[in-house]
Amino acid sequence: MSIRIERERCVGCGACVEACPGNLIKFDPDGRAFIRRPEDCWGCASCMKECRSEAIFYYLGADVGGRGALMQVKRDGAISRWIIRGYDGATFTIVVDRKQANKY
Amino acid sequence: MNDIVANCVSHNTDVLIIGGGAAGCYAAITAARLDPSLRITILEKANIRRSGCLAAGVNALNAYITEDYSPEEYLEYVRWDAEKIIRDDLVLSMCKRFNRVVDDLEKMGLVILKDENGKYVCRGKRNLKINGENIKPILSRETRRYANIEVFNHVNVTDIVVVGDRATGVVGFSVDCNASYIVSARAIIVSCGGAAGLYRPNNPGFSRHKMWYCPFNVGSGYAMGIRIGAEMTSLEMRFVAQRCKDTIAPTGTLALGVGAKEINALGEAYGKKYGANTSSRAYGATKESSDGRGPCYLKTVGVTREQEEDLWRAYLNMAPAQTLKWIESGESPSRFNVQIQGTEPYIVGGHTGSGYWVDACRRTTIKGLYAAGDVVGGAPKKFVTGAMAEGGIAAETIVQDLKQTKRTSLSETTSVALEKVKDYERRLTPRKDQVFTTDELEEGMQKIMDEYAGGIGAAYRYNSQQLGLARKEIARLQKVLLFQHASDMDELLRVYELKDRLTVCQSLIAHMQDRHETRWPGFGVNTEYPESDENWEFFVNSRVVNSEIEIIHRPLNKGETFYEHTN
Numbered sequence: 040m041s042i043r044i045e046r047e048r049c050v051g052c053g054a055c056v057e058a059c060p061g062n063l064i065k066f067d068p069d070g071r072a073f074i075r076r077p078e079d080c081w082g083c084a085s086c087m088k089e090c091r092s093e094a095i096f097y098y099l100g101a102d103v104g105g106r107g108a109l110m111q112v113k114r115d116g117a118i119s120r121w122i123i124r125g126y127d128g129a130t131f132t133i134v135v136d137r138k139q140a141n142k143y
Numbered sequence: 144m145n146d147i148v149a150n151c152v153s154h155n156t157d158v159l160i161i162g163g164g165a166a167g168c169y170a171a172i173t174a175a176r177l178d179p180s181l182r183i184t185i186l187e188k189a190n191i192r193r194s195g196c197l198a199a200g201v202n203a204l205n206a207y208i209t210e211d212y213s214p215e216e217y218l219e220y221v222r223w224d225a226e227k228i229i230r231d232d233l234v235l236s237m238c239k240r241f242n243r244v245v246d247d248l249e250k251m252g253l254v255i256l257k258d259e260n261g262k263y264v265c266r267g268k269r270n271l272k273i274n275g276e277n278i279k280p281i282l283s284r285e286t287r288r289y290a291n292i293e294v295f296n297h298v299n300v301t302d303i304v305v306v307g308d309r310a311t312g313v314v315g316f317s318v319d320c321n322a323s324y325i326v327s328a329r330a331i332i333v334s335c336g337g338a339a340g341l342y343r344p345n346n347p348g349f350s351r352h353k354m355w356y357c358p359f360n361v362g363s364g365y366a367m368g369i370r371i372g373a374e375m376t377s378l379e380m381r382f383v384a385q386r387c388k389d390t391i392a393p394t395g396t397l398a399l400g401v402g403a404k405e406i407n408a409l410g411e412a413y414g415k416k417y418g419a420n421t422s423s424r425a426y427g428a429t430k431e432s433s434d435g436r437g438p439c440y441l442k443t444v445g446v447t448r449e450q451e452e453d454l455w456r457a458y459l460n461m462a463p464a465q466t467l468k469w470i471e472s473g474e475s476p477s478r479f480n481v482q483i484q485g486t487e488p489y490i491v492g493g494h495t496g497s498g499y500w501v502d503a504c505r506r507t508t509i510k511g512l513y514a515a516g517d518v519v520g521g522a523p524k525k526f527v528t529g530a531m532a533e534g535g536i537a538a539e540t541i542v543q544d545l546k547q548t549k550r551t552s553l554s555e556t557t558s559v560a561l562e563k564v565k566d567y568e569r570r571l572t573p574r575k576d577q578v579f580t581t582d583e584l585e586e587g588m589q590k591i592m593d594e595y596a597g598g599i600g601a602a603y604r605y606n607s608q609q610l611g612l613a614r615k616e617i618a619r620l621q622k623v624l625l626f627q628h629a630s631d632m633d634e635l636l637r638v639y640e641l642k643d644r645l646t647v648c649q650s651l652i653a654h655m656q657d658r659h660e661t662r663w664p665g666f667g668v669n670t671e672y673p674e675s676d677e678n679w680e681f682f683v684n685s686r687v688v689n690s691e692i693e694i695i696h697r698p699l700n701k702g703e704t705f706y707e708h709t710n
């Protein structure tokens with residue numbers, strides 16, 4: 040269970056560093072974010088939700104059923120678009136309106 | 144050389160809150176509203192924006208008094224669920240505030256589902272449907288509205304300072320840079336949440352932190368109190384959650400939301416065989432599996448496509464790994480039942496009853512120290528609204544108590560605290576001959592607890608001989624840890640986290656050794672006393688006196704009788 044930060048997309052704003060409840064994300068000497076211990080990630084997705092550069096991707100470890108898919112979230116106002124890119128390249132999008140309560 | 148002693152920030156405040164989670168943030172807000180002249184300081188090891196249990200969001204408000212029910216009904220529900228070991232005064236005072244807290248949350252901006260008449264829509268008897276993805280940013284934003292609340296983020300508190308018989312301050316260090324903090328206060332609230340990571344987890348490898356409870360709540364709140372002799376209750380009432388396999392995502396959304404029943408590998412619904420409370424349900428899944436009828440599932444096959452899509456969204460708002468798993472594997476809930484498993488045991492006073500022994504006003508047994516949230520015992524089933532309610536109660540008590548409290552001398556607090564800062568310095572001094580990494584020691588602890596103190600590997604079973612071994616082996620690690628060094632602040636955090644976990648383990652083992660019965664079979668089976676025994680209808684409490692754990696038995700209080708500390 041962990042996240043991956045795409046270096047090229049990171050603008051070094053620090054939002055993910057602030058968001059992580061486990062203090063896992065740090066800056067490298069170039070001022071870009073990296074996760075210090077991927078195996079310590081709780082999978083809460085806080086960092087991804089705070090990143091405005093869409094640089095953070097989420098994946099399931101192979102030990103919990105992962106197949107190499109990467110998930111990312113794009114936020115536009117109250118709308119969150121969760122995009123899952125499978126290992127075969129196929130993408131799947133789930134749209135969540137954060138103004139709507141959960142049905143369940 | 145490091146300069147953590149030179150870089151020591153000294154600070155002074157009225158109300159100090161350790162841990163800015165649900166309870167801590169709400170305590171700060173309540174105190175700030177009651178008395179704008181008070182200086183309120185939160186010390187938080189992460190950043191209050193998304194720290195603690197609420198990081199991923201919550202699925203529902205699990206504790207609310209709906210129109211046809213009453214606080215008294217909630218009390219009886221908690222009594223039934225906890226097999227009688229509860230403090231009526233604590234549960235009642237908390238649930239009388241649930242609805243006020245909910246009104247407040249809505250005003251702060253939480254989305255709560257309402258019907259066409261403007262009434263909240265309930266899930267089951269006591270839950271409200273919400274969009275809780277951003278509940279923590281909402282709470283932290285509210286703290287910023289009050290000029291008298293200040294927040295120190297990224298400060299890990301390690302110890303509470305006691306001068307005479309009173310808690311007068313705390314000491315901690317920055318997790319980012321070489322700096323220490325000594326903060327003295329007229330009143331202190333501990334609200335650091337419960338303890339995860341004592342036991343070998345469900346996924347011990349790469350995904351070791353893919354657990355239910357927040358892995359960054361390591362039991363520091365309990366450990367700080369245990370070390371200064373605060374009384375603890377019911378640590379033996381561990382919490383084993385029933386969760387979705389691998390992702391360890393909550394199951395309530397499936398069980399309550401779409402009515403999914405528990406079934407075994409043969410497709411039989413086994414729920415009725417074991418009983419319906421939390422412990423019995425956890426026991427059911429364990430027993431079915433150990434009897435060869437595992438794995439167990441929640442029967443979701445047959446939900447409609449529309450329901451399935453709502454489930455995807457609901458899980459994205461609290462446990463995104465589960466939605467990813469459904470999509471990635473193609474095994475969506477309408478076509479595949481969801482496999483469930485029991486988690487490793489956690490110590491968490493918001494679900495079961497473990498934690499500080501407090502009076503009705505949330506004063507601990509140490510003067511000047513108050514507690515709220517998952518760190519408080521005797522009041523299970525708090526959930527987010529109950530944790531906040533307790534933060535509110537503690538804050539109100541403090542505002543009253545401070546009218547009679549003078550400030551204790553800063554210099555005395557500082558001199559006690561400086562000893563701890565020197566310990567940080569000692570540990571940060573490089574050492575070439577260190578054999579173990581702190582991670583290795585942590586793994587050692589989890590293995591001991593798993594095998595000898597009723598973890599997953601032991602099917603949650605234990606006996607006195609095993610617990611004796613656990614005690615001895617944990618003591619071995621405590622000795623090794625005394626000399627553990629850290630190469631940087633991140634490592635230092637790990638050393639102190641492990642220290643706290645080991646402290647909690649020792650007290651937990653003592654509690655498990657003491658209770659000669661099996662009251663909550665889903666949370667643990669004492670194989671020498673495998674039945675529940677009515678002669679054990681009392682609290683098992685403990686406190687450390689002269690470095691020894693002393694066990695105290697305290698009677699249950701019934702009805703509105705308020706418990707006050709008498710010693």
Ligand SMILES: Cc1cc2nc3c(=O)[nH]c(=O)nc-3n(C[C@H](O)[C@H](O)[C@H](O)COP(=O)(O)OP(=O)(O)OC[C@H]3O[C@@H](n4cnc5c(N)ncnc54)[C@H](O)[C@@H]3O)c2cc1C
Pocket residue numbers: 161162163164165166167186187188189191194195196197200201202203204205206298299300301334335336337355356357359360361363364393493515516517518525526527528530
């Ligand atoms: C995964 C999950 C899902 C949940 N879902 C729901 C739900 O849907 N509905 C519901 O009603 N309840 C839910 N709960 C329960 C609810 O989240 C908790 O009961 C509540 O957050 C407890 O509040 P707390 O303040 O005691 O702990 P937390 O909110 O966890 O706060 C503890 C704080 O203390 C900080 N801290 C810890 N140690 C230190 C230290 N040494 N120094 C400084 N700071 C420290 C932590 O970083 C954290 O910010 C859920 C819990 C979990 C774990």
Ligand code: SF4
Pocket residue numbers: 041042058059060061062063064074079080081082083084085086087
């Ligand atoms: S998913 Fe959560 S725990 Fe993992 S790195 Fe991001 S913020 Fe930290």
Ligand code: SF4
Pocket residue numbers: 044048049050051052053054055056071072089090091092093094095
């Ligand atoms: S939030 Fe995104 S852009 Fe900002 S530092 Fe983190 S990864 Fe980089």
